[in-house]
Amino acid sequence: MAYTYDDQNIFAKILRGEIPNDTVYESDHALAFRDISPAAPSHVLVIPKGPYVSMDHFTQEASDAELIGFMRAIGEVCRLEGVSEKGFRAIANTGEHGVQEVPHLHIHIIGGRPLGRMLSPAT
């Protein structure tokens, strides 16, 4: 599948500094900031700095350095947020069925309380 990146999406604007964010962590390849509408005591979004729509897009087109840098950032954020020990949930809402609102790859790191089961059984 070919992807077209919309550079007017809200996370692209955050990366360009056009919109403020509450930064938790930043590296050469990733930015992590607090979700504006937190679902738990800790709710951070980790995004690659490159223009990637989704995990599919990222894993097809990103360099090894970008892939490694992004994964390292996710681990670092979990440690900074203090959720590594008790646990957390990492979610990448993707596409229509995944109900992805912002078309720039982002991993939600959610923790700080018991989160319950991931999904309800299919009906």
Ligand code: AMP
């Ligand atoms: P989704 O694309 O469905 O995975 O969700 C996008 C997430 O981005 C939601 O949890 C929003 O609360 C969050 N969000 C939207 N705008 C901002 C913003 N300006 N700063 C931080 N988080 C945001």
